[in-house]
Amino acid sequence: MWNKLKTYTDAALDLSIPALFEDAGRAQDFSVCAADMLFDYSKTSLTDDSRACLVNMLGESGFEARRKAMFSGEHINETEGRAVLHTALRAAAGAEIFEDGENVVPGVRETLDRMRAFADALRDGSFQGQGGAITDVVNIGIGGSDLGPAMACLALKPYHDGPRTHFVSNVDGAHIHDILQGLNPETTLILVASKTFTTIETMTNAQTARDWMALSVSDPGAQFAALSSNLTSTAGWGIPAERVFGFEDWVGGRYSLWGPIGLTIMIAMGADKFEEFLSGARAMDDHFRTAAPLDNMPVMLALTGIWHNQGLGYGTRAVLPYDQRLSRLPAYLQQLEMESNGKSVRMDGSDTPVHTGPVVWGEPGTNGQHAFYQLIHQGTRVIPCEFLLAVEGHEADLKHQHELLVANCLAQSEALMLGRSLDVARELMAAKGLDGDELERQARHRVFPGNRPSTTLLYPKLTPHMLGQIIALYEHRVFVEGVMLGINSYDQWGVELGKQLAVALQPIVSGEMPADDKDGSTRQLVDFIRGN
Numbered sequence: 001m002w003n004k005l006k007t008y009t010d011a012a013l014d015l016s017i018p019a020l021f022e023d024a025g026r027a028q029d030f031s032v033c034a035a036d037m038l039f040d041y042s043k044t045s046l047t048d049d050s051r052a053c054l055v056n057m058l059g060e061s062g063f064e065a066r067r068k069a070m071f072s073g074e075h076i077n078e079t080e081g082r083a084v085l086h087t088a089l090r091a092a093a094g095a096e097i098f099e100d101g102e103n104v105v106p107g108v109r110e111t112l113d114r115m116r117a118f119a120d121a122l123r124d125g126s127f128q129g130q131g132g133a134i135t136d137v138v139n140i141g142i143g144g145s146d147l148g149p150a151m152a153c154l155a156l157k158p159y160h161d162g163p164r165t166h167f168v169s170n171v172d173g174a175h176i177h178d179i180l181q182g183l184n185p186e187t188t189l190i191l192v193a194s195k196t197f198t199t200i201e202t203m204t205n206a207q208t209a210r211d212w213m214a215l216s217v218s219d220p221g222a223q224f225a226a227l228s229s230n231l232t233s234t235a236g237w238g239i240p241a242e243r244v245f246g247f248e249d250w251v252g253g254r255y256s257l258w259g260p261i262g263l264t265i266m267i268a269m270g271a272d273k274f275e276e277f278l279s280g281a282r283a284m285d286d287h288f289r290t291a292a293p294l295d296n297m298p299v300m301l302a303l304t305g306i307w308h309n310q311g312l313g314y315g316t317r318a319v320l321p322y323d324q325r326l327s328r329l330p331a332y333l334q335q336l337e338m339e340s341n342g343k344s345v346r347m348d349g350s351d352t353p354v355h356t357g358p359v360v361w362g363e364p365g366t367n368g369q370h371a372f373y374q375l376i377h378q379g380t381r382v383i384p385c386e387f388l389l390a391v392e393g394h395e396a397d398l399k400h401q402h403e404l405l406v407a408n409c410l411a412q413s414e415a416l417m418l419g420r421s422l423d424v425a426r427e428l429m430a431a432k433g434l435d436g437d438e439l440e441r442q443a444r445h446r447v448f449p450g451n452r453p454s455t456t457l458l459y460p461k462l463t464p465h466m467l468g469q470i471i472a473l474y475e476h477r478v479f480v481e482g483v484m485l486g487i488n489s490y491d492q493w494g495v496e497l498g499k500q501l502a503v504a505l506q507p508i509v510s511g512e513m514p515a516d517d518k519d520g521s522t523r524q525l526v527d528f529i530r531g532n
């Protein structure tokens with residue numbers, strides 16, 4: 001399958017992206033409009049033929065059957081024997097989605113109703129802390145139990161009208177110290193967010209929070225709630241069932257913000273707005289399962305990614321939101337994409353013949369422009385850039401700033417594509433009065449190679465509904481890329497080894513055990529740490 005693509009990628013290396021726009025219809029032909037969004041991938045080297053090849057490869061990968069299998073609750077996470085049904089968390093009330101013969105939607109809606117009642121009680125003050133109404137909520141979780149809700153809470157700040165929300169993830173005591181420092185234990189609620197309820201960072205931080213609270217209130221446990229699928233452990237931790245919000249093992253951690261793990265989002269902006277967030281994701285689900293490939297935004301986002309990474313060998317992908325409130329989106333996508341598609345063995349146990357997921361990274365624009373864009377424009381590596389931009393900001397009184405933001409975003413994709421030729425650079429230097437060798441030397445530094453690919457996702461405004469659409473778009477992109485690669489996007493065995501070794505190293509670090517059986521480097525590090 002991958003050999004077929006090579007014919008087109010070889011040819012693409014000589015293509016001029018600007019020249020492709022001699023076709024007046026290119027911008028429109030190489031874009032997808034759906035659900036009020038525009039995804040423009042025309043500033044890439046994809047052509048009708050290479051795109052058709054990718055669409056054929058998609059068909060050959062068994063994509064349609066796999067998509068159906070996912071939405072209908074089959075156990076497509078084969079290495080863990082689980083269904084992949086995060087889409088059920090945002091299904092409409094009354095929908096029917098079966099897993100092992102049981103319709104899971106009533107259970108999902110029941111949990112959402114319980115979340116709503118709890119969030120309402122916190123927001124209207126009927127749930128009281130030991131010093132009055134809850135003013136602050138701290139979500140203690142890591143990975144998927146942190147990145148999603150933390151990203152979404154920040155993204156939807158204009159909609160916050162509930163208690164303040166905070167996130168603690170790192171086992172580094174500095175994190176919880178700095179967050180708790182400013183809070184009143186009598187009016188703070190702790191949400192322990194952990195699918196497994198065994199993650200050492202989260203359980204350690206939860207204990208620290210309980211100790212902190214016990215210094216000030218008589219019943220610290222009364223201000224704790226749990227978001228988990230391990231109901232035995234939450235009970236063992238003394239959190240009463242009415243404050244435990246559970247979910248099933250068919251929700252992967254990095255896909256879990258649509259249910260109980262999203263409780264912080266619901267508390268911050270209210271259950272109705274949370275429903276709008278879910279409805280956005282649902283709209284993207286409906287689009288993804290019904291639209292033909294060329295009109296299907298997640299599919300085309302994925303095929304563009306495959307073209308750049310597996311096709312042209314560009315190993316990283318920059319995600320560049322021109323939207324300050326999406327500043328945690330790159331970190332969130334790092335887990336979503338790299339934990340999902342960072343594999344090297346296919347479903348059947350064979351090695352993958354091509355690279356799998358790219359390195360995903362990024363920062364919001366315009367900040368990134370003043371940091372790493374230099375390398376993107378003039379460095380030796382080609383880095384496909386994915387711009388995201390809202391047509392309208394929330395700050396009506398700062399419209400001129402939004403216009404500047406928009407202009408910057410468009411300018412970057414234009415500069416990446418068009419570049420600046422040596423002739424133009426020479427003219428610039430001549431206009432500065434240079435000539436001869438010095439003109440030539442200085443001009444060369446001012447050349448931009450151009451022909452650098454980017455895509456742009458435009459959306460009207462970052463509302464709860466729109467954020468739901470955007471996140472679901474990326475979730476489905478990961479799915480499509482995973483299917484084409486033939487890998488399981490829903491396990492994460494690669495995180496296990498380090499966790500096990502950390503447990504074994506802790507008594508060595510603390511000096512309870514010798515480091516004798518460790519390698520020379522680890523022994524040296526331990527000696528240095530102990531010696532200092």
Ligand SMILES: O=P(O)(O)OC[C@H]1O[C@](O)(CO)[C@@H](O)[C@@H]1O
Binds near residue numbers: 145194253254495
């Ligand atoms: O929600 P839990 O079970 O604490 O897990 C947290 C995170 O840890 C991981 O298992 C990786 O270590 C992620 O997949 C997950 O999101």
